[in-house]
Amino acid sequence: MILLGFAVTAQKKYTLNESKSKLTVDGTSTVHDWTINSTVFSGTAFFETEGDHPVNITDARFTC
Numbered sequence: 891m892i893l894l895g896f897a898v899t900a901q902k903k904y905t906l907n908e909s910k911s912k913l914t915v916d917g918t919s920t921v922h923d924w925t926i927n928s929t930v931f932s933g934t935a936f937f938e939t940e941g942d943h944p945v946n947i948t949d950a951r952f953t954c
Contacts, residue, residue, distance in 0.1 A: 900940075901948060906933035913954060928954050 913928040933952040937944035 900938070902937050902939050902944070904935045904937065906931070906952075908932060930954070 908931065911931075913931050915926045915928070917924050917926075931952070931954040933950075935950040936948045938946040938948055
């Protein structure tokens with residue numbers, strides 16, 4: 891008989907709260923510095939968890 895130990899993990903989905911989030915990208919070029927403020931974006935991520943602690947990202951998606 892072979893005994894194997896398995897850790898119990900669950901998966902939890904997190905969704906970006908767009909109304910409480912802000913996306914700003916600052917950059918520079920050879921001509922001038924620039925800033926972009928995005929008003930349309932969304933994101934989700936799935937984490938494997940052990941208890942309440944995330945231990946592994948299984949999927950992450952972000953669109954802007």
